[in-house]
Amino acid sequence: SPGLEAEKYRVLKEAFGFEAFRPGQERVIDALLAGRDVLAVMPTGAGKSLCYQVPALVMGGLAIVISPLIALMQDQVAGLLLDGVQAEAIHSAKTREENVASWRRVASGEAKLLYLAPERLMTGRMLSALSRLPVSLIAIDEAHCISQWGHSFRAEYLALGNAHEALPRARLVALTATADETTQADILQKLFSGRAEKFVAGFDRPNISIAVQDKRDVGQAIESYVKARPGMSGVVYRLSRKKVDETTARLQAAGVKALAYHAGMDAGDRATAQEAFLAEPGVVMVATVAFGMGIDKSDVRFVLHGDAPGSLEAYYQEIGRAGRDGEPAEALMFYGLEDIRTRRRFIDEEDSAPERKRMEAQRLDALVGFCETTACRRQTLLSYFGETSGPCGNCDTCLDPPEVIDGTEEARLLLQL
Ligand code: ADP
Ligand code: MG
Numbered sequence: 114s115p116g117l118e119a120e121k122y123r124v125l126k127e128a129f130g131f132e133a134f135r136p137g138q139e140r141v142i143d144a145l146l147a148g149r150d151v152l153a154v155m156p157t158g159a160g161k162s163l164c165y166q167v168p169a170l171v172m173g174g175l176a177i178v179i180s181p182l183i184a185l186m187q188d189q190v191a192g193l194l195l196d197g198v199q200a201e202a203i204h205s206a207k208t209r210e211e212n213v214a215s216w217r218r219v220a221s222g223e224a225k226l227l228y229l230a231p232e233r234l235m236t237g238r239m240l241s242a243l244s245r246l247p248v249s250l251i252a253i254d255e256a257h258c259i260s261q262w263g264h265s266f267r268a269e270y271l272a273l274g275n276a277h278e279a280l281p282r283a284r285l286v287a288l289t290a291t292a293d294e295t296t297q298a299d300i301l302q303k304l305f306s307g308r309a310e311k312f313v314a315g316f317d318r319p320n321i322s323i324a325v326q327d328k329r330d331v332g333q334a335i336e337s338y339v340k341a342r343p344g345m346s347g348v349v350y351r352l353s354r355k356k357v358d359e360t361t362a363r364l365q366a367a368g369v370k371a372l373a374y375h376a377g378m379d380a381g382d383r384a385t386a387q388e389a390f391l392a393e394p395g396v397v398m399v400a401t402v403a404f405g406m407g408i409d410k411s412d413v414r415f416v417l418h419g420d421a422p423g424s425l426e427a428y429y430q431e432i433g434r435a436g437r438d439g440e441p442a443e444a445l446m447f448y449g450l451e452d453i454r455t456r457r458r459f460i461d462e463e464d465s466a467p468e469r470k471r472m473e474a475q476r477l478d479a480l481v482g483f484c485e486t487t488a489c490r491r492q493t494l495l496s497y498f499g500e501t502s503g504p505c506g507n508c509d510t511c512l513d514p515p516e517v518i519d520g521t522e523e524a525r526l527l528l529q530l
């Protein structure tokens with residue numbers, strides 16, 4: 114529903130301070146919000162926690178998270194509290210008094226998430242206490258622990274097979290990074306009696322070529338690029354409304370079927386532009402990040418970033434609008450340090466906690482690293498999301514390897530002179 118959709122983005126932004134979902138996250142979240150159970154297989158670092166933390170807050174009620182390691186639970190609870198999300202953990206490393214205090218905050222409805230070790234959930238007392246609470250979601254992290262096929266079988270996990278029966282109104286999600294086909298089938302059978310949607314995230318979109326170029330005379334560069342691709346549908350992202358309007362006018366003057374899209378336009382004009390983009394061939398949409406959410410057009414041939422995106426998460430999501438038909442498509446970013454300075458200023462001027470600013474600065478550093486890498490561009494992007502791959506052969510650094518200047522050698526020569 115549109116309400117849940119908006120709520121999902123609000124929670125992502127306000128509770129967690131992220132501006133875009135990472136690849137794979139949204140599919141899992143949407144399925145849960147639509148009332149389905151999910152087994153998600155996503156690489157380490159992909160962001161599996163958010164796949165249950167966001168639905169937990171959107172659904173309301175109590176979410177139970179099963180985790181095999183006390184240290185993991187403690188980390189997550191500490192992280193959530195920093196984000197202002199009430200979470201509790203009950204486990205054997207806490208005193209009885211501490212666990213009782215945690216339980217009180219769970220029973221009163223104050224806590225939104227409860228982290229439990231598997232053997233704690235499956236006691237009769239815990240289950241009957243929980244059955245009197247509005248449990249909306251059960252998340253089983255490191256779900257491969259239930260399988261003897263997996264590399265780290267935990268006998269306590271086996272009992273979780275009955276969790277769904279004990280709390281039948283709750284949605285169930287199981288997450289793992291390391292499950293081959295056999296292990297996946299085993300998890301499905303043991304936790305879901307076979308009835309769940311399975312998502313195995315592979316993040317690569319090999320038909321999209323990826324390139325980054327120095328940003329110089331960007332107005333001219335955009336015009337030349339688009340004119341060299343007549344009749345193709347594409348998206349040109351710009352940072353500000355003003356730049357969107359300028360670029361649109363310039364492309365139109367050059368005879369391109371370009372339309373503008375940004376949040377400063379009235380809703381009617383935005384809808385008209387969006388419909389034209391979807392229905393007519395060869396429309397180039399010049400837009401801020403306001404454009405794209407939920408747009409499903411299969412034959413977008415290029416996504417051009419006239420300005421640096423906000424993060425690699427945002428970048429991946431934005432270029433992912435190209436080439437959904439599987440045919441060759443292009444992603445090109447114009448990269449200039451001035452944009453990065455602007456982004457840094459945005460972060461500095463933000464009215465948010467230091468911890469959050471630090472995280473945002475780190476994400477910006479990752480974007481800079483991607484733009485300046487001399488290694489395969491796609492490999493760099495995918496590894497940021499936890500996926501390992503070889504050189505792709507379809508990015509600028511693979512096709513035209515940059516000359517690497519050995520700075521130390523140069524310095525040595527200079528010192529010798
Ligand atoms: P996993 O459990 O899949 O290994 P985590 O849930 O621990 O991954 O998340 C890994 C990192 O990714 C965390 O630092 C988290 O804050 C970050 N992260 C998750 N989702 C997003 C997002 N949508 N945007 C930016 N960072 C994210
Ligand atoms: Mg994890």
Ligand code: ZN
Pocket residue numbers: 489490491492504505506507508509510511512
């Ligand atoms: Zn490559």
